[in-house]
Amino acid sequence: GNDFVIPLRGAELEVTRVALRIQEELVKPLRELDITDKEFACLRAIVFFAPDCPGLESPQVIQHLRLQAHIQLEESTCEQRGRFGELLLILPPLQSVAWQMVETLHLAQLLGEARMDSLLQEMLLGE
Structure with missing residues (x-):
């Protein structure tokens, strides 16, 4: 890991909810599975290479990359x-959880509780 700690008790209730979901639905199962670096990299690629993302010029290339990640994961397991x-x-x-995090960030930004880098804002919120 990156040694980053997400507190399970936070001032913001919604942030705490997201942190609890991350812990219970992601961290705990990944630890129980004792996931390898290669498996984790394949899962990240499967998530990242989304051929149904709007605005792609070559979704078939992205689909091929995702398929390669599937094959690598299958072969490694x-x-x-x-x-x-x-x-x-x-x-x-x-x-x-990722969608919930994006929604939480968007709400925090709208309420003026958080500022977001323009690149991050474009990537996450499409603005």
């Missing part, structure tokens, strides 16, 4: 029956 599926089951909560 072929010795452990069921592991590939267990790892893929991490993706829905990851996506859900």
